[in-house]
Amino acid sequence: MRTYFTRDEGILAVYDERHIPDGAVRGVKAGSQMAAGEPAAEMREPDWRERAVSRSLNAARSRAEERVQRFLDTAFELIDEKGTTEFTIQEVVDRSKQSLRGFYEYFDSKDELVLALFEETVREAGDDIREAIAAESDPLARLRVFTMRLHEWCDPGEEPRMRGTHRRRPISEFAMHLAANHADRVRAALGPLSRLLRELVDTAAAAGAIRVANPRRATALVQQTVLYSWFGNRLVENPERKLDAEETWEFCLHGLGG
Amino acid sequence: MRTYFTRDEGILAVYDERHIPDGAVRGVKAGSQMAAGEPAAEMREPDWRERAVSRSLNAARSRAEERVQRFLDTAFELIDEKGTTEFTIQEVVDRSKQSLRGFYEYFDSKDELVLALFEETVREAGDDIREAIAAESDPLARLRVFTMRLHEWCDPGEEPRMRGTHRRRPISEFAMHLAANHADRVRAALGPLSRLLRELVDTAAAAGAIRVANPRRATALVQQTVLYSWFGNRLVENPERKLDAEETWEFCLHGLGG
DNA sequence: ACTTGTCGAGAGAGCCATTCTCACCTAGCG
DNA sequence: CGCTAGGTGAGAATGGCTCTCTCGACAAGT
Structure with missing residues (x-):
């Protein structure tokens, strides 16, 4: 191989x-x-x-x-x-x-190609998120921005995609597939984002904005919740009822004891 | 079709x-x-x-x-x-x-066949969960049991599967695929479980055990968190660090303002 | 000119899902 | 009892794809 x-x-x-x-x-x-x-x-x-x-x-x-x-x-x-x-x-x-x-x-293989696209996309997302975070100073606000941005990034509302970027839904979707067959690669690609999130969690915890027993697991849970909640929306028919970034964030916030 | x-x-x-x-x-x-x-x-x-x-x-x-x-x-x-x-x-x-x-x-088609297996599995899970819940009377305890059972059901720890049941991981995995291509069918199959969860949430909320603004969304979030957290574990290499049912539950509990 | 490495073109090979054909077998019917 | 038609087993044929392999042309170095 x-x-x-x-x-x-x-x-x-x-x-x-x-x-x-x-x-x-x-x-x-x-x-x-x-x-x-x-x-x-x-x-x-x-x-x-x-x-x-x-x-x-x-x-x-x-x-x-x-x-x-x-x-x-x-x-x-x-x-x-x-x-x-x-x-x-x-x-x-x-x-x-x-x-x-x-x-x-x-x-x-074809997977390898899509994996490359996925990496590119994650990189772009990372840059975007980092930029957005830079504008905030409050630890909790930074965490919030991260969550919301990531959520939106996975599943941009309506598809008239913003200039310069690509459709991301198909990639996110394929990522599910990749996660099943090339977990290590996907993990590696997400690494920078995970680390960033971890930092934010740690900082927020240090500032007393949230109370977490185990930062690592808290990080994992938030990452998961955000990464998959858009996918879960697929099972919701009525658009009115789909979960949006805000709701996901609030759930995480409480989950983190904020 | x-x-x-x-x-x-x-x-x-x-x-x-x-x-x-x-x-x-x-x-x-x-x-x-x-x-x-x-x-x-x-x-x-x-x-x-x-x-x-x-x-x-x-x-x-x-x-x-x-x-x-x-x-x-x-x-x-x-x-x-x-x-x-x-x-x-x-x-x-x-x-x-x-x-x-x-x-x-x-x-x-083949998908149709696996969908049938999926339905069967969900049905079995539902029965099992319902049974487990019946043993509890406290609303919060019931909710907890639901969460934990469902989590375990998606991803039974080590595979020496218990007598009588089937390997579920491959099915769960395929369900991801199905969710992408036959969302309606998957939704229908999960329907009974979703409704059950909703009931538990409502009851718990009525009893004041949790505080939720919008029961429907709360339900969706819990369902999602549980259903996908096992999948997220796929991206965690160290088994020590994988999220277990208990942790997922606690996160949900806080998320629900319990 | 001669070799050697590179690369486009495109013909398979292999693997599957899905469809089609055909022949058999059986039940009902005269 | 022989006949016919529908239901069904066997499995060949089709079609779509990924991935491999061969061939031949072109380029650079010798």
């Missing part, structure tokens, strides 16, 4: 680890006639040869980056159009004017 | 509506030469012909019931063995010594 994405780095760490180096490094070795000690090679000062190599390596890298990015963009596009993650690889390949072979060069 | 299962009745209502009657009723009509008013026919006293017909109808029905049951049992068996719902229809058919054609005679 191959793995292209490093756990915490995410998408753009892809090619460095695999394809490019595979080829590039081999090139270096061949070009420099392979001196004695391999580790020593890293320490040598960059002569023209090295520079040339690194230049072509960079070129190769950005070529690859661009290719991967095209796959990702196209996939986002298809999801946006279809409102579901049920596109086929063939579609992605055709539309991005690349080859099936190329696709599997960069992604192990 | 055909539908074999009535919303609230569940599995055993299947054949009455479709196949059997399709054949049997046609038989009746032909046999009795189709008198005048169709509705009137239902009111006629059972002469020998009617009795004979109903006997064969019953025979056909139980034959069908037995066949369907065999599919269901086999599917449960496969799930138990594999620990996943990833069996193929072919397997079910082969092992139950029936035919593919027969399968699609009774079930529209």
Whole structure:
């Protein structure tokens, strides 16, 4: 089983680890006639040869980056159009004017591709949330903003999606699937958000705004409640009765003894 | 799109509506030469012909019931063995010594089959929970028992499953999938449980054991928290840190202002 | 020109769900 | 008793997808 994405780095760490180096490094070795000690090679000062190599390596890298990015963009596009993650690889390949072979060069499977989209999305969400939090100073307010934003992020009300961002519902949905089959990857992707939440909980607890016995579990519960409450709404038919961010927050707040 | 299962009745209502009657009723009509008013026919006293017909109808029905049951049992068996719902229809058919054609005679699709298993499971859970609740009289205690039982039911700790019941994790998991694609069916299946919970919440609120502004939403939140918290545990690696029923309950309790 | 690595094109392979065909078997009927 | 039609088992055929593999063209280095 191959793995292209490093756990915490995410998408753009892809090619460095695999394809490019595979080829590039081999090139270096061949070009420099392979001196004695391999580790020593890293320490040598960059002569023209090295520079040339690194230049072509960079070129190769950005070529690859661009290719991967095209796959990702196209996939986002298809999801946006279809409102579901049920596109086929063939579609992605055709539309991005690349080859099936190329696709599997960069992604192990379709899941891997969607996982990448998921990571991207979570990253965006994280940035957005962090920004929103920065505007608040009160620990409880920060916690509240986090909760509300995350909730909205999972399931943006009506879909005329805001400029610049993508449809997120299909991704969130697929994340359920991923959570079942690639729990570790999903966990890793959510890591930064979990840690942020934990911080907020700790701070709020320290400030006496909430009373929690076990911060870790409290964090987990809040995260869960928020992450899944949008999904639960799927089982509610009457839109009037769907739970919104505010209600979810209040429930959490009480749950936290606030 | 055909539908074999009535919303609230569940599995055993299947054949009455479709196949059997399709054949049997046609038989009746032909046999009795189709008198005048169709509705009137239902009111006629059972002469020998009617009795004979109903006997064969019953025979056909139980034959069908037995066949369907065999599919269901086999599917449960496969799930138990594999620990996943990833069996193929072919397997079910082969092992139950029936035919593919027969399968699609009774079930529209694989989802339909698993939905049936899900309904069965929920029904069992409901019975179990109701029984457990009956042993308690205090409103809050009843609510607590409900919560804990439901939590355990979704994700029975370690799998050496108790006699008589089936592996439930794979079913719960598949339910996530179903919730995405057949929300209405899942909602219907969960209906009785939701109503029960609502009752408990109302009673507890009336008794002043908890303070809720909007019972409906409170109910939804509790249901969600419980139903998904086991799923959230999937993202927790260290078993020590997984949330258990007790913790979930306490969170809900506070959330409910208890 | 010759080798070697890269990559697009696209033909499968394999796996499934779902549908279709056909032949058998049995009950009812003349 | 032979005949016919509906119900049903067996399992072949279809279609959709993911993923693999082969081929050939192109590019860069030698």
